[in-house]
Amino acid sequence: MDSSLGALLRRLRHAARMTIEELSHASGVSVRAIGNLERGKSLGPQRTTVIALADALRLTGVHRDELLRAARAGRRRSPAPAPDLLAMPRGVADFTGRGREKDQLASLMDTAPGEPAPTVVISGQPGAGKTSLAVHAVSGLAHRFPDGHFFVDLRGLDTRPLDPGVVLERLIRTLVPAYGRLPLDLGDRAALYRSVAAAHRIAVVLDNAADEAQIRPLLPSTGGVLTVITSRRLLTGLEGVVRLPLSPLPDAEARDLLERLITGLPAAGRTTREVARLAHLCGNLPLALRIVGNRLAGRPDWSPDRLAARLEDEERRLDALTAGDLTITAAFELSYTQLSGAARRLFRRLSLMPGPDCGTQLASVLGGLPDAETDDALDELVELGLVQSGFTARYRLHDLIRDFARRRLEREETEAERAAVEARAVDWLLDTAIAAGRRFEPDYCEAFPEHRADHVRLDTSEAAQQWLMTEADSWLAALELATATGRWQRVVDMAEAMHWFSDRWIHWGYWPRVFTLSSTAAAELADHAAAATHLNYLSWAYEKCLDDIEGAIGCARRAHTEAVRAGDLRQQAWADSYLAVALLRADDAQGSLTLASRAVRGFHSVQDRVGLLSHALPALGKALERTGKPDEALRAYKYRLALASDSAVSTSPVIAGMARVSAARDIGLLHIAQGKWREAVDTLEPAVTWEPASNIPQWQAEMYAALGRVRRQLGQTEGALADVSRAIAVYQQIGDDNAMEAIQALRNGLEGGDAETAEARVTPVT
Incomplete structure (x- = not known):
């Protein structure tokens, strides 16, 4: 028997000996809606609709439960595997008014090439319909934007508005999905967006802006890009923009909107005066009008006057912060009273x-x-x-x-109930984030019970990564709340679980905040070892995420001080190693060499193979190269390779495998720098096929490109072409256009017999 909602409704209607028209009259649901349900055109009706049908059919017990269950199954939402963070929200079909503003937006589409890209600021009080106008106008002009139209909620009223660098990353990767690593500097990233956007015809809605500083990096310079900004603020500091301040709707448009919302209801009691009275009580604000209109549509036995009388009853209103908010909160109250x-x-x-x-x-x-x-x-x-x-x-x-x-x-x-609910939400977010983050630890084991999470499946690292990225705003806010309530150990534990995952999502932008909170929490606990650990993480975040070398140096030095207080030799070695990397970035190669050497000795003393393989030895090799000691650098790289290849050494297979590939790459590149072509081939040729290399495409492409250059020097043109082609294929896969363009020049030269000229144009691998 067909158990679909449509077939079930038809059987129940026939059993009740009712026609569609009779069921429509008894339930208040339109004939068309019932027909669409029975034909399977509508799979997920709202719960109130199904209850009305069940009541009209006089269903009880098993039959009633069966109908409600079938409708619920049709409504159930399944999260998309990769949410589109820039998708335009659904507009309202009964949008009314704002004709002048829509015409003004449409007129901006005639911008000539080379002229400034049109930018519009829609401002106004809450509930004025800023977002609705932006979405409606841009959606109506979609045919003018063949490359798409996008929406970003900037969260301007939050305590932590959306970082413009994050917005730029989303926009760039939406326009060029395969683009490689983005610049860390906000100005450089903004320049890249302007360059990318100039080649497209798109519309971008930047909703709920905080201030001018948040907006400026997001504005294109020239080209066919329409940018529509909404904000409660006027944003008067922005220059060269068109301003559309929104007031409440004019009386006529407010009445028209309310009339459209209640179209189809009985005409009795729906005089122009009554509708106007209700619109006035809503302050002519579109948001309030829509809520009241929906309430009337859901209660066809109510007249506008009856609803208006309830709005005028001051005892039933919520106290408002300002007089302007009074009517809209009254509308909220009316909807709230109708909820289960x-x-x-x-x-x-x-x-x-x-x-x-x-x-x-x-x-x-x-x-x-x-x-x-x-x-x-x-x-x-x-x-x-x-x-x-x-x-x-x-x-x-x-x-x-x-x-x-x-x-x-x-x-x-009660206050106790509220505190319990908030604590439960914070705990769930932190517990789930910890479980997801730990999936990326080198020694992860599914058997550990603390790796499990309630309400969400984290069966794979891909699922864990998706959850962490999708819920990043929520778990970071939970971390902030845990900090505000002095739950210091929870803060430290949460940040610790993020340590390995942070390497996969460097460009998120908030790792400095995460590790600032955790290092502060460790200090509050007077846990010097934990403080050293998280200051070391913070040093990494300053160097990798913010490109703040002075900040990285300062954090590493503080970490070393805390590690000394704790008597923690391992964290002292990590602090030395992080400081060595930062000093090399600051062009203090000799200082870097001193610290890297000390870090190597420190890791040896505590038998920390992870720190030695993943951080200190490569830092030592780079410092030796920069101080003009290539032979010693080569010995450091070879020692790292031997240590990573020794199965007797107790360390994570993941760390050992990555260190093995990285060491071989460093050795091969050093041979190339010294002109030792045969030695470079002997090192890179086997390493490029090792399994960890295929899991890190950037390394694999670099080694194939290096092999291509070396084989050209050895006169092995055919082999050089093969390796260069492999490098290009990998660069295409990961979207590194700059590297691909450089290596493409070498391939063109090899194919045309002018490899020497092509090689001169290729940026050397470093």
Whole structure:
């Protein structure tokens, strides 16, 4: 028997001996909607619709549960494997008014080549419809942007607005998915975006901007790029922009919007005066009008006057921060009273989510509900417009609605209850992040119970990485909350779990913050060993993420001081090694050599093969090269290779394998620098096929490119062409266009018999 929702509804209707028209009359659901359900065109009706049908069919017991279960299955959302962070949110089909502003936006499309790219700032009070106008206008002009239109929530009202460097990374990688490593410097990254964007016709909505400093790096210079910015602030410091300040809708447009929202309801009581009265009580703000319109549409037995009377009852209103917020919070109150008990509780507690949005798993933790009931409650909230939902199973509260939810929470739940819910959410985020982060540790073992997480599957490193990246705003906010409440050991444990994962996501931008929090927490615990460890991590973050060499040097020196206090020889060696790397970046090669040598001795003394193989020995080799001691550098590299290849040495196979490939690469490149072509081939030829090399494409491509140059020097043109072609294929795979262009010049020269000229144009491998 067909158990689909459509077939089930048809069977139940036939059993009740009702026509579609009769069921429509009894339930209030339109004939067309019922027909679409039965034909399978609509698979996930809202819960209130299904309940109305069940009531009209007089279903009870098993039959009622069966219908509700079939509808729930159709509504269930499955998170996309890789959420599109720049997807345009769904617009509203009944958008009304703002004709002048839309015309002004459309007129900006006639920018001539070479002229400044058009930029628009839409400003206005909360609820004025800034985002709706931007999305509606840009979506309506989509045909003018063949390369796409994108949306970014800049989170300008959060305590931690979105970093412009992160926005630039998302935009660049959306336009050029295969692009290689991006510049760390914000100015360089902004220049790269301007260059990339100039070759495209796109529209970008930058929603909820914090200030001018956040926006300036995100503005293109010339080309067919429309940038639409929304903000509560006027952003008067921005020059050369078109300004569209939004006020509440004019009376006529407010009435029109409300009329469109309640189209199809009984005409009785819907006079122009009554609709105008209700619109006035909403302050003509689109957000308030939409919530009230949805409420009337859900209660066709109510007249606008009846609803207006409830709005005018001051005892039923929430106190507002300002008079301008009074009417919109009254509209929120009306929607809130229509929610089921479970949906009310979830709505209140969503105000406690640490980040800007959440998935169904965190919603379930906050609400204390099973997954199925969480889905139903979220459906209610989305239906009434109290929660915004995109296409990637993420849920967000508008700023004002979140404030309203928080006020309801304070009124209806005790301080102890609120604290318990927040602690549960923070603990879940931290526990899950720790479990996900530990998957990247070299000695990871699935048998460890502390690696398991509730509500989310972390079966693979790919799943763990996706969760960490998708929920980064939330777990970082949870880390901040743990810091604010003095949960120092939790902060240290969380950051420790991120240590190995941070190497995979260097360009996130917030690792300096993570390790600042953890090093501070360690200091609060008076744990000198932990303080040394996390100051060492912070030194890495300053050098790799911020390109702040002075900061890296300072952190490494502080780490060494803490390690001495703790009597921790291992962390002293790590501090020496991090300081050696930073000093080399600061052009202090002799100082780097001194510290790297001391780090090697220190790691030997505590038998720390990981630190020796992964950090100190390569730092020593580079310092020896820079101080004009290539023979000693070669001995350091060969010692590292031998140590990594010795199966008797107790260390992680992952670390040993990576060190083996890295050491062979360094040896081969040093031979090339000395003109020892045969030795370079003998070293690089086997190393390029070792398994770890294939797992790190950048290393593999560098070695193939180096082999190609060496074989050219040896007159082995055919072999050189083969190796160079392999290098190009790998560079294409990882999107390193600069390296690919350089090596392509060598291949062209080899094919044309002019390899010497081509070689002169190729940047040497370092």
